[in-house]
Amino acid sequence: MHGIGFGAEQIGIAALRFPRIASVCIFVLLVLIGTSLPNLSFDDDINRVFLSDSALSQAQQTYEAEQSPPLGTVLIHVTSPAALSADQMTSLRDLSLELEFIEGVTAVASPFVLRWPPTADAPSGTPLFGQQIDQGFIGDLAAFEALDTGLPTFLNITLTAMMFSVSINTDQTTVAAAAANISVELGHALPAGLSANITGEDVISSEIVSGLKDDLIALNLWGALMVALAAFVLLRDLRMALLAVLPAVTGAAGVLALSVWLGYPITVLSNVIPILLLVLGVADGVHLAGSLKETGDVRRAIETVGPACALTALTTAVAFASITLSGNSQLYEFAVLGAVGTTLSFAIVIVTFALLGRTFRLSDRAVPQISASIAQRLTKIGVARPRTTVVLSILVLILATFGFSQTRAWFPLYLNLPDGSATLGTNDAISEDFGGVFQMIVETDGDWKQTRALTERLEAASGPGTVLSEVNFARWLGHPDTRPSQEELATLPRELVDQIRAKDDSSRIFVSVPEPMRSKDTLAQFDKIHDVALAAGADRIIGLPTIMRVEAVTLIGQLSFGLLVAAVGATGLVAVAFRSVRLVPVLIIPNVLPLMLTGASLHLWAQGQLTPTAVLALTIAFGIAIDDTVHFLSRFRALTAQGQTAQQAVLTAAGSTGQVMVLTTLLLTFGLCVTLFSDFNPIRVFGGMMIVTLWAALLTDLFLLPALLTWKRTANGSV
């Protein structure tokens, strides 16, 4: 019985043997954790997590490395209820000049940078908007557009919207700081009657990360508090509640500190690891505390429940480690943090429990029996008709698997924006007026003819004013058939030239596109442009929208593969731990069913979108499911070893372990409920999926698992 934890529970026993040494170790660890947590860092580059070792990612990284200085972009979308007047244009021109003086700003692109083709008297071209702007600017704009250069005018057709593209040197300042300064400038320089909003790839990233950071800190604190309160209410014993929750909270804090020690910043993916370990830690804590209450002996509690806790930690660690098999170097940090963190968390939980269990004297008041009653009723139903239960469960599994297979790998960046953010509306408006906020970057190593053909086809696919390349400038210079000379390019802003011609033998074409997975229509539009670029001979297609479209989907595939490996590996590990090959089918169905049910439930609340967060939630779902199963099986095996029949054993296990499983599920549901109040949709979906998983796992473990364990067994069933 004690062998299933591979002896890892002995850490707790050792803490009981050497309590002073263990106390000192925990104290030192707590001090280390306390001093490390202020150094916790969050990865501000939300896109980094999607980069892998693929050719696309490498091309993107090469492009980013070539940026000297590294640039970020802030887009300002100015709107007016009526067509912009000459006076408003004058004020906006002055605003564009003021923006140039903001710290870190290297260039401001706007309608005011437009110039007529160069002449002898004006080698750089005469500005379209002169010193005095009068109502004649409308005619000038029309005349400029009639040149058919394809250059963006940064004004919409109705002249009710204007866009500024502000380049920021991120060596000098952060995009967030520059955006804040831009907002201040807009506050006192924007003409009356106009409104302005800020957006851009980097601004969106910054908004998501900063919002997510605050939200996560708040949710973790409130979640832990809710779990503690729920534990107190449900267990009716403050000390037992503390025993269940404190070790888990310490373990989760330890994992956060571990990220500091390993030098890994918390990312939008890895932020779920502490939550997972808090969930598993609380589950272990309740099982251990329940056993302590039952036996009154902390050593016995650790010997009885500790091996199951150790095994669940081991299966979770294996699940994380399996992610390294995906071959994605960015996921490596995630996998290492998860695997090492799980091990560390288990060690902290079991040692802290041992130390607290020695000193805490639990009350004699019994744990409310309603949870035991629920568990036993469910088990009785399953045991009474095992064949029907199993067949019914398999049918549900088939249906759920079908539902899950109908989900679609999807990465909606916009859903990561906090509720009420004006950015989404601004992005949509920019997509409507100017093609989109995001820049697809098409690179070609071909000759001028190739560059020109590529530009023309992209313009046909994407729409007027959405494509920027050397070809636009060649048209502006009046010789579209030949590439602009270096002298001609010298009359343009250097930042622009560096972008469109990074090397002598290659050109870059920038296409403004909406967020690829904003809707089915935007995805179709993106894919069309992408296909046109490939068909027209593009050598590389990079940029954030391409990364989001291609690499995020690849990442979802890799995480799904990791999930599959985790499921197989963890099942195999549990079978090995119990030394029973026959256990494999018994484990597979009850553990895959909650996973599939949770996956299929995405159709109900996430439009069937399988996001990276959703796959991670499913991975955690499997961890939770197998956690319950291991505890139930461990108890079942102990009871059958004592001579109980399979039927007797499952009913007894339901009354003890099942009771704790119900309590744990209730407790964690309370804790996870706080996520439903998050400002972020992915966190709400994540929390919702966790709750669904917890209940699905509980139902299958109390309803299906006993049926499987008793089916075709009459007496002395063994696992």
Added chain:
Amino acid sequence: MVLFRLIVLAAILAATAGAADPLADMAGTWQGSGWAKETQQGPQETVRCRITNSYDQATRTLTLSGRCVVPGRQLTIAGSLTGSDGAERITGRWSSPDGIGSVQIVGIQREGIVAFNFKATDPATGRDLAQNVEWRVSDGALRLRSTDRRTPTIKMSDISFIR
């Protein structure tokens, strides 16, 4: 771009303008607004400048740094100008890594007006730049005006600075 370099060059020369002790009067932060032309017959373009000067009494040297912009283009500037005790002559040097490079400046100051002429070559286009520059300092304000050196009736820039 030529226009731009001319503006910046002229802005450097602002350091020489003065009343009783013009270089000392130039210390501080200045915001300039006005226009400039790239060529004699070229169009007037809207210009904004922001410069920060610091004056060292011991060496009678004014050090300047700042930025000038026209829509979509900006140039970082830096320079220094040194006067001599009891003499009208002022010498200095301006450097702009992304402009015309380093240029030696020599001028005179008289009754709050500083006058210069200079000649430089734009490394990007090879075009020769030659202008007369006049700076006036009065009541805490600066004004820059420049004309073409060959045809002085052609105005090339007019930028007013306030603190």
